[in-house]
Amino acid sequence: MKRSGFVFLFVIVALCVSIGAWYFNAKPYMINGIGNSEEAIDVLPNKKWVFAFSESLKESTVNSSTVFIQNRKGKNIDVHIELLDNRIITVHPPKDGYELKNGPYSIVVSKGVKAKNGQPIKEEMKVEFNIHETLQSVKNKKQLNSLFQNHLASMEKTVEKGLFSGFSMGRAGSDMSSEAMDDSDGEVATPQSSEFSETNVQVAGVDEGDIVKTDGTFIYQIMDNKLTIFKVNAPEKIEHTTEVRYNNFTPSQLYVDKEHVVVIGYEYGGASHYPTRGDVGIMPIMPMYSAAKAIVYDFSNKKELKEIQSTTIEGNLLSTRKVDDYVYLITNHYPNVWTLKEDIEVDLRPHISTSLNGEDKKEELEYVDYEKIYHIPGSTEPNFMNIVAINIKKQNEKVNTVTYVGSGNEIFMSRSTLYITVPTYPEFDGIGHWFDHTETEIYKFNVDKSNIEYKATGTVPGRLLNQFSMDEFEGHFRVATTTGNAWDETAPSGNHLFVMDQTLEVIGSVEDLARGERIYSVRFMGEKAYVVTFKEVDPLFVFDLSNPTDPKVLGELKIPGFSNYLHPYDENHLIGFGYNTTLEKGHDNRPFVVQDGVKLSLFDVSDPTDPKEKFTEIIGGRATYSQLNYDHKALLFHKEKDIFAFPIVIYEQGSKYDYRLDFQGAFVYGIDLEKGFTRHLEISHSKSERSYYESWEEDIHRVLYIGDHLYAVSPKNISAHKITW
Template identity: 30%
Template sequence: MAGVGITAAIGFVFALSSLGNTLIPPEVSSPEIFNNDDGGAGPTVFATATQALKKFSSVDELKSYLLSVEANRGELETAARSFFGGSSISRGDVVNPTVTDQGTGLESLQSSAPPAPSSADAPRLAVIESGDKDYSTTNVQVQGVDEPDFLKNDGKYVYILSGDRLTIVDAYPPENATIAVKIALDIQQGQYLQNMFLNNDTLVIFYQEYSRDFVIQQYDFAPQPISRPNTHALLLDVSDRENPQVLHNYKVSGNYNNARMIGDQVYLITTSDLYDYRNPILPLVSESSSTIVRPDIYYFDNPDLYYTFNTVTSIDITADEGENAVNSTTFLMNPASTLYASEDNIYIAYQKNHPYYYYQSHSKDRFFEALVPLLPQNVQQEIREIEGNSDLTPSEKWDRVSELLQDTYNHMPESEKRRLFEEIRQALADYDERIAKETQITVIHKIAIGPEGISYSSRGEVPGRLLNQFSMDEHGDRFRVATTSEFYSPYRGSTMYNNVYVLDEAMKIVGKLEEIARGESIYSSRFMDDRLYLVTFQRIDPFFVIDLSSDAPKVLGELKLPGYSNYLHPYDENHVISIGKETKENQYGGIETLGIKLVLFNVSDVNNPAVVDVYEIGSSGTDSEVLYDHKALLFDRSKNVLSIPVSIYPDYAGPRYTEDGRYIEPKVWRGFYVFGVNPEAGFMLKGIVEHLNDTGDYYYIYGTQGSRSFYIADVLYTVSLNNLIKMNDLQSLNKINQLEIGPSGSIIKSPQLEDDTK
């Protein structure tokens, strides 16, 4: 069975040979399960210095490659141990793949990227003019790159996904707000509509299904059923809001990972297991049970021990019937984890994992590399002779080494033994830290996108792990990354610190700043032009201003205050908004988390960042979706509005029970806090919009995904988990109207949506 990514040594490749079949035989129908007729182990492993990107030219070549992985797994694990023992990644050296042109049709992206638009002068929340009124859209990371969400609006209509339903609300003017239509789509039971894009009068809705296939597992004899995930991209024409029509229902192999929309192009990333290296199920894109795209599959000649298919599919929303609207390319690598996208590139990042035997051999390696060189020369010689004695078993070798060590220690003066032990502890701790730096690696793949298609560009690696998509940023011809490195040594305890890396167009590290805020981890980050605002936390919240105007990042200023930030948002070039939690030290010396905390920072003096204002909401148990989903934030500087969903347990003092032992649901308040923001005065509470104030018997409705707020003209719309829309004046918050959009109401089963799950 193919599992998730465990990475082998860079610099080992398989000699592949084509067995003559075309990669996608035209006579094979969906789904593809290709059987290996020869059952051979495939080519052997040999050393190479390249990391070229190559394309499989046949099904047999793919199977041969995968079988080589199985047959040479032991050698690859040995190679991985050897490579990671001497990796130079921690010194900033990155080996990059070379894109070959040996008939792959893949070209390297060589041209310089245009200067990035200023991110500080305008908020990420897009504001669109529609006739004589403006309206807000989804809060995104990069201007011009839309992100999918379960709620979209066009300045008059609001589109909401909930469970298997699409609800379209005629929302403006608010006094006459009504449900235009509610459609329940015939999707697979147990699944729900996940999120969508809105492009003029077209919705692109994503949802998953699971189809059943059969494979014969290795060394078994009978086909076994497997549940294979597929992701649907449903294009819905909503020009007639009361009668939406299905334009296309594309089915792409794999689990939904993420998506972006740039102009009229939608980019969908899916990941799928191979299931069986002898019978890999290849990705495809289909519609109405007919295959329309069979993606080319690319691989790197530094093989991984285990693989998944990562498929990038582009959909041209405006393509006419008969045009080639869908393109798709698959990369054989670890499963995508974190996604960042600019207007020109998609960056797929994941944590590099290592083979089981790498960790198994770690103790032995560190013993010989870190400890043995500190022993007396004669003892070192004897240990190596014992290790080189092929007549002894591993346990017999260690018995002799252990006796030798004990005898050596017993004949040492106590002071000399204490000194030696301290040197050994320091050497082992240094070794553990060095190995941790070299093995805790984030891999980032850069893939060029645009109307001309999808093409692989380059690959980079940086030490540490990412927090989320805001840990990455493209600016001009540079790519910036913030990571946290964390590891444990029994001789030094837990070690944690943070890093910033600058990569060039080829994804090679050209600048770095390491070991920021030792003992703490990144809680939030925001790249804004030539600066990075970084918040770390362990017991207190340092807010860092980091200069990125050159390839040598440096800390300009730092401010410490209680609590922490989960999300940073630009107000303007001199002010940053932080949304997080307040904390305090409890009676036991630990840290207690309290309520929501909003902070406005003034960074006009980059060397001395200052707090303009702090606003706290609730106490322990208070929560906001903005803390883990940036799309829940509404902020617009020109409208002077900041709105966040909030949940408060106002009377919560621990769990309560009736006399007969039944649990008493605490009272919960759910709604929105709405502020104005002034760079001199800070936060001014305009008011609150209540959506729920009750105890007990409140349950999430199946498929509901969260709370959102947006505006159309001068009306604030707030949408809550219980499918209630409230409409208030944007400035005064005076109530205008409200609309229930829950499970009741007219539901139309869409006859155009075919059941493509068979």
């Protein structure tokens, strides 16, 4: 029987069994853990245990007598036990963490815990665990495969019990990707007063890959499976100089400096790339090979583009960054753990290869060394997260790769620190109830050129929106999260801001803001933070973070619409970019929110206790959108040149359900603190004045400046426009 049919049969059986048990006993399920285990599991000293139950619990039965942790001598240790939403038991670690010398430990949730109807829980849960001060490396194949076999057994038990997790049903056998980052040391990274623009990034001195870049003389673009370089001799003379087309490789972002061009993307191939062991062919769920690849070119003479290095590692790209001469790739690779059923000797480590001077070394793929593979304790996802450091200036320097068994989701990177987040996922009890007690684990690494060293782990409740949810300032890490769901009236969402110390312990927080709403945008600016939440109106919250142990909400502004991107104008003004909204009545006369055009807002936060929306600009109708709504790199901002430019596609409403394309291109605005928004320029690459459909070829992706001219870049055209205002 195929695995999909096997899984479906287990689910049906498990549903029937679970329905019969529902009415008699509450059942505990461990979130972000292994569950009842015959072997001790490894955790870090500040491990927090979380258990969800299928029914509401009787609060008086949740105490240190019914839920406890014992050391190796059987003595109970002092921990803080918390009951959340009547169904979630959280066991916090001792103040100074668990001591290694007193392990192994056992955590017990006994039958003394009772449901509200007085019935004891269905089964006692006991987990034995060992403490390690830092992440442990995987010593050999046997240890690594044993680790994956435990994950596989846990996945099968999940199916048997009728429980679904974000991994077991949604993420197995596939590589996922995302993007992340924010500002460091309170320094907002804006284009410098130079002769050409730079990518709109979050951290000063930490570059982010983009699809278009310039060095003031050339414009570099990746589009349609090729790298194209244009020389700007004069505004009216843009010369096509170089083009590189790729096969079995799809570029997605690039970096440039004075001497180098780095193109990063995905390499694809057939199942032949997978190795075999013994008589059993190792065939993935989908017979495809995918890997992240970085190609480094020498362009020092500005005439010839010469490939000097390429690095390929299995998995999908999570994110990249560039600091000085080093490019960092963070990837996720999900090995086909089901092959362990057929061959316990299979080598599941990710492959990596490096070639110099354009040499093809596909047949010389190497495995990541075991001593460079570490296990993230408690991770419920059997995947590899790889951190790769490449020196683009000294191609003979060995590419350093460090690998962790466990998932990565969002990242924040300063010039010396890397943070990677790992969220848990809602659990399903098999009979219609989700345990949505999402938590986010944060892993901190020190980065010094090619040296990457794990430093600390911390946990916060809730999930992050995107890279702007994180920030580092004067030794403290700040993060904003949302718990619950805005649409769930029985367990409404809440929004939180946490401040953590260098060991990633929470030392201050503001919790449960804007119940029933969720976070739409965040911006940290030194000792202040700005958070937008939304459901029907847009509250802009202003936070005072000057005292890390006692953060406070200073002010709140409620307005129609919401901002899904916030950009600093100066220390007293903030630019919001998002959507205007209106309330309409549905068929049941209940109001619902509809988006009604792109909205620009200029917020005056000079008095943080009384923030004001000083000016607004509404663009287009309901279907109008901009790349800036979801990609901050689509913005060109220069305060001194009075430029706030972005791509835009405008739709206007005809009849009630009819929207017609009105404009496709880019707008350039100026911002004046006394006059508000002024539209300086409308740029379009459309060949006709009126079109009913958007055109991919005419879609402007980026606006740059070189000297006193703007350059709008679309897939088939670059146009120059003099800055005259």
